[in-house]
Amino acid sequence: MTVSPKLSPLYKQPERLETRLQEIPPEPGVYFMRDRDDRIIYIGKSRKLRSRVRSYFRDSQRLSDRIATMVKLVWEIEFIVTDTEAEALALEANLIKQHQPYFNVLLKDDKKYPFVCITWSEEYPRIFITRKRQLGREKDKYYGPYTDSRLLREILRICKRIFPLRQRPQPLFKDRPCLNYDLGRCPGVCQSLITPEEYRKTVQKVAMVFQGRGQELIEVLQAQMLAQAEALNFEVAARIRDQISGLKSLTADQKVSLPDDTVSRDAIALAMDEHHACIQLFQIRAGKLVGRLAYMSETHQEPGAILQRVLEEHYQTADDVEIPSEIIVQHELPDSEMLATALGQRKGRKINIIHPQRQLKAELIEMVERNAQYELQRLQKFSDRNHQALQDLANILDLTDLPHRIEGYDISHIQGSNAVASQVVFIDGLPAKQHYRHYKIKNPSVTIGHSDDFASLAEVIQRRFRKYVENPDLQRQGNPDFPDLVMIDGGKGQLSSVVAVLQQMNLLEDINVVSLAKKREEIFLPGESYPLTTDPEQPGVQLLRRLRDEAHRFAVSFHRQQRSDKLRRSRLDDIPGLGHHRQKVLLGHFRSIDYIRQASIEQLAEVPGIGSRLATEIYNYFHPASI
Secondary structure, eight states: OOOOTTSSOGGGOHHHHHHHHHHSOSSSEEEEEEOTTOOEEEEEEESSHHHHHHHTTOTTSOOOHHHHHHHHTOOEEEEEEOSSHHHHHHHHHHHHHHHOOGGGOOBOOOSOSOEEEEOTTSSSOOEEEESSOOTTOTTOEEEOOBSOHHHHHHHHHHHHHHSOOOOOSSOSOSSSOOHHHHTTSSOOGGGTOSOHHHHHHHHHHHHHHHTTOHHHHHHHHHHHHHHHHHTTOHHHHHHHHHHHHHHHHHHOOOBOOOSOTTSOEEEEEEEEOSSEEEEEEEEEETTEEEEEEEEEEESOSOHHHHHHHHHHHHHHSSOGGGSOSEEEESSOOTTHHHHHHHHHHHHTSOOEEEOOOSHHHHHHHHHHHHHHHHHHHHHHHHHHHHHHHHHHHHHHHTOSSOOSEEEEEEEEEETTEEEEEEEEEEETTEEOGGGOEEEEOOOTTOBTTBOOHHHHHHHHHHHHHHHHHHOTTSOOTTOTTSOSEEEEESOHHHHHHHHHHHHHTTOTTTOOEEEEETTTTEEEOTTOSSOOOOOTTSHHHHHHHHHHHHHHHHHHHHHHHHHHHHHHHHHHHTSTTOOHHHHHHHHHHHSSHHHHHHOOHHHHHTSTTTHHHHHHHHHHHHOGGGO
16 A cells, blocks of 8 residues: 555655655755655755765664654655755755754754854944854854853953953943043944944954954054054054054964964864764964864764864854865865865865874874863763763653653743743753743733643643644654653642643653652652652752753743833833834833933934924823823
């Protein structure tokens, strides 16, 4: 009997699979894997599309558990043919960034290493250190991640001392600059005392420091200093001289002994065990080590493939001027020619990717590998502690396997108002923030003055797992999206409400669920009247406590955001004639609703686009007694 294409994945339909593979040409391009809901779950590239895609479905092919799970979820394959391998590389990068497929996650963003962000999306860009890359704004630029956060903060502090930069995310005063302007540390951004064009020129100079182009910046400033001196602008020349002096203190870094100090190089190496790979990338410019970046990956590929993907992702976000002329790698890359060609087209010159075997460049790779090994040892110690906690938790709950994915749920509200819920996820004992999720409670019985945490939790669990009821064929065992353990913040009552809804959905046998009560850190199991006998300080209980605290934090922060947004919307949306754009202009001018309420009609009318008539409406709204 022929199986309908809509009722089973491709690997269960050999004839349809072979037909689909024959339709894929042996040319360079990009391929897409889609699941039964037509979502893109994986995007890849290849010099020969047909051979690469076919390799996923060969019985003899050794696949990692992650990729093997992905193959079982593939219901359709699509492709885009490109003219060159370089175009395939660039297209894959753009599509991954656009669709964020689940199985394309290679590098873990565990918030351990900091980045420097320059907000080019703003009229007056800010420069700050962050441990979270927000990819929503394409114009914003991130540099890193840097391994030495203390040194990074010192570099940024010196940059803000030698260059006049915006110091605050929001102005301190409405009508005058703060003390930083008088000290010469800020050019008066808040009062527009400098044009955006001039300010951006200053920020571009600072960006060169984080691009590893400090020496190039010094040469540019030296030329400007001489020009100002010849024009008898000695005060400006002296200011530039001080900037050069400060930059020289930054570039007086570790000297790397290589035969040609004029060549810009990146050196990359990794150290790996059965579960993790720690990757280090050294940026060497003019013979000096100007940056040491770090990445982490799961060990589900060959070392060369991991290095290839790290380099591709690293240079995707780099400016063309940041690409070095030479890249030294610890292992041969599977598609080094493709990467070198793509980078060479961007750079406008040939890029050499070298796998050294001896002498100085091999010694450099050994140094990078040694640093990666130290980082792996630290990770292993931390991983051992997590493994111990997972083992202890499995013993406490009498689980047959270690809980790989644990989900925690909590409810937050104030007497029923703005009720929300949180779902946080720990994978192998570590927060996996890319899987966190918020819920707005939709239950009509939960209103101001009437809260119902039991009904709210039941609603959230029903919404979380309803796709497994709607699609009975959806895989549960081995599915990375399906939890091994669910933890509810609360006692027996909260647990009972969750158990009831899971029973209705026929999922209780597939999901391990517990609750953790706050007062005595007691663990309750379904159907048990008394809590388990545990010590609050034992590793497994501490892991659940961390999960519970994270779920509570995430729920409370979302509740506060919703409450704040509702307060702002309700007070301004009720004013006739005050649309979204004018609200934005008004808040941008006064910075808060409190300042708007305190403003006079004349002050309100000064805001562009408001006018005296609308200003009167706004004033009367906040001062009804004066009507």
